[in-house]
Amino acid sequence: MDDTVVCRALTKVYQEDSVAVHALRGIDLVVPRHDFLCLSGPSGSGKSTLLNLIGGLDSPSAGEVRVDGLKLAEMNRSELAQLRLHRLGFVFQSYNLIPVLSAIENVEFVLQLQGMSFTQRRRKARAILAEVDLQGLEHRRPGELSGGQQQRVAVARAIVSEPSLVLADEPTANLDSVTAENLMALLRHMNEEHGVTFIFSTHDKLVMDYSRRLIKLHDGEIAADERRT
Template sequence: MEHTVLCRNVSKVYRQDTVAVQALTDVSLEIPRLDFVCLSGPSGSGKSTLLNLIGGLDRPTGGEIYVDGNRVDQMEKGALAELRLRRIGFVFQAYNLIPVLTARENVEFVMQLQGVAAGERTRKAREILKEVGLEDLENRRPGELSGGQQQRVAVARAIVSAPSLVLADEPTANLDSKTAENLMQLLRHMNREHGVTFIFSTHDKLVMEFSQRLITLRDGRIVDDVRRD
């Protein structure tokens, strides 16, 4: 099976002054292409740490991590930035959008970094904003959008340049249940329609219901891995 993500014996230790905190211990994981995976577990279980390591935002203390066959844990900064730019989309819990850019400009941002020509950028951004139901709000800045709308813009931005993987760290944490449900439906739709692998973290049971595969972490270890489809 073709893997989008492969983790082998990954561990992460944070050092705060003289105290070492073991955030992840010996985590091994294979995530095939087009999977829709939920990382669950209580606060401090290592969900965000694992997402950050997969996304190359942080480096593991030990083990190996591969994304689309590229060994992320040994990449140079520049190569990591390029990998994130071309292959990985991010949706964070908050502060997702660039406040001085409009919704459309936020969606175009990654494409602009990729060097996509202006006309094509705008066309793609408008298409995806329409798909997430925000075609009328493209000229609004983040401060003029609700939390749910902001997350939709973030999803649109994560998906627009056709990455192979989207990492979403508690994307619904700041949303009410109805908006959270809508957002999850949108993520699932994107997963199916755009052929993108999704890994998201949550401790919200409602959100977990949307996953194809539910991986539970506790104290930095995988304690359960259930395929639900």
């Protein structure tokens, strides 16, 4: 049980106007615990599709995904929702915070779904926001925060429930280089301090530079899988 993610012969075929589009072609992938992995490749190479399948947001055409040893194909919608709630965190390209909630309420949202009491979740959310350097901004709504600040709130939301795996889809795409570097340093810190496994999908060289493992996808297949120091 040392592997967070195991994919076997993972295949995804989309039907577009009766034409079969092979997004993934028999991917085999093992992601050990605490890994800091980056999926790269050109558009259409299958990065986002792979992230969606690992996150249980989509179902494969063939093959199998296991997260923390659990077979996703054997889970119903409700069980998948529970898996995402308790074991996974997501960071999206465009932050995707709930606009009517403040920063701290956005972070608390996941904890509230888990049924945590107000006092407990408020304490926890406050601590994690401090960790991502957002003290004093807890009660601002997303519209009152910069892009970098919003993405840090999104990171805080993704890790506050202490998931075993965080999936980040183009997390630096909308950030300037300084903010992006700060964010990656933060995520690396989270990986090292909290032992959270990260899988990124990106075009950004900065993210690739920060990763410890770089997988290059091409036409739905793994073209390269290299460990970095």
